[in-house]
Amino acid sequence: MTQDISNNESSSSSNLANQNSPFRGLGGxxxxxxxxxxxxxSARDEFQGEASVYLDANENAFGSPLTEQxxxxxxxMQYxxxxxxxxxxGVPTRNIFLGNGSDEAIDILFRSFCNPGVDNVIIVPPTYGMYQVSANINDVEARKVNLTPDYQLNMEGIAQAIDEHTKMIFICSPNNPTGNSINRTDVETLLANFNGLVIVxxxxxxxxxxxxxxxxxTEYANLVVLQTLSKAWGLAGLRLGMAFASEEVIEVMNRVKPPYNVNEATQQLVLEALQNVDQVNSWIKQTLAERDKLVLWLKQFDFVLDIYPSDANFILVKTTDAKAIYNHLVGQGIIVRDRSKVELCEGCLRITVGTPEENITLINTLKTINLG
Structure with a gap:
């Protein structure tokens, strides 16, 4: 059943019409x-199983100068x-794409589904900056539909921005840099009514x-979910991003990617790390506890005007003078992110939750600031 994402009779809603049919493959x-x-x-694509002698890929048969070979x-394919x-x-391997960070997955989606100079995508600022960068690199128009003042989707604005050349909608949830989760019902409405890909x-x-x-x-063939091992799993230096999607979309991404896009060291170290789920869960709980303490501590400062609710390992803090506070912290060797020039984030700093010791250092340093 076709849904109206704006909850009114706006003609723009017809741009999201599902045309009374399920998502028909990849179509146009x-x-x-x-x-x-x-x-x-690649040489490794052309046979299955293990061999005892590899003379197919022009490698150095004598080994490498490292202790690991x-x-x-x-x-x-990183099986x-x-x-x-x-x-x-709980996802079949055929529905998983692995890349050099989520950024590679984002770029491949652009290169696979968007014709340069013709097609467009929709992004919802303030949001992750690589969507815009990838659009620019691939000569694809990124239509901005700003989030509402409470950092949720402007559904009417999205409906108005969509036309026959709109191929993808990017939604970051929990959102970066605001930290909040996007209303699930709104995302489901887009998935049910938009004929392109919805990337969450x-x-x-x-x-x-x-x-x-x-x-x-299994419910939405046009859904692509991006995740990463860079955040909670603490593997940012290994650069492994994940995309989960229909078998059709994953097959396209695998065809477009470079043949050996995830190196052997990353694959081995990631496999080792993935045996330690309990350790990661423990770190997540500690991070959330530290986040709550950090919020309470920051509220004591007169220059903190607001701290927005967060579902992430960072908080967005609205201040009276973000630039001055940022510069003061940098001068003491503490780096946060100045987001004050980003849409709807005026006066805001984005602060990652650190270790207990790092968070205390941050608070003690903020106590020394004098904004005059």
Whole structure:
């Protein structure tokens, strides 16, 4: 049943019409050149199983100068990592894409589904900056529909922005830099009525009270969920991002990606890390407890005007003079993020929750500030 995302009779709502049919494959979403693409076939793609002698990929047969042997190309499809993620996430391996951070997944979505100079996507500022950067790199218009003052989706504005060339809508939830989760019903309304892809970026989902959209993959063929091991899992230096989507979308992403986009060291170390779920859960609980303490401490300062509710491992703090506070902290070797020039974040600093010792250092340093 076609839904009206604006809850009124606006003609713009017809842009979200589902045309009384389920999502019909990739249809006109996929770029013609990608549909006809013959992907690069790597040496490791051309046989299954294990071999005793590898003379196919022009590698150095004598090994590497490291204690670990990295002279062989990595598994191009990262099957061992995907199998472990399947056990943790409850998602079949065929519905998982792994990339060099979530940024690679975002870029591949643009290159697969958006014709440069023709198509457009919708982003909802304030939000993660790489959506705009990837759009610019790929010569794709990014139509901005600002969040409401309470940092939720402007559904009427999104409906008005959509046209026949709108291929994707990017939603970060919990949102960066505001920290709040996006209303789930609004996202589901978009998924049910928009004929393009809805990308839900869940980089901070481990810290959230909201449940992941991964469990909705079987309900919405146009859903793409992005997650990362850079945040709660503490593996930012390894650069492993995840995309969860329909088998069709994952197949396209695998065809477009470089043949060996996730290196062997990352795959091995990630597999080791993924055996430690309990440790990560413990860190998440500690982070949330520290977040609550940090909020209470920050409220004591006269220059703090507001602290927005957060479902992430950071908080957005509205201040009387973000630039001066930022500069003072930098002068003491403490780095936070000045977001005061971002839409709807005027006067705001984004502060990551640190260790107990780091948080105390932050508070003690703020006590020394004099804004005159």
């Amino acid at each position: 979403l996929l770029r013609e050149n990608i549909r006809n693409l013959t992907p690069y076939s 990295y002279h062989r190309y990595p598994d191009p 061992a990592v995907k199998k472990r993620l399947m056990e943790i996430k 970026d869940e980089a901070y989902i481990n810290f959230s009270r909201q449940k992941t959209f991964i469990q909705e993959l």
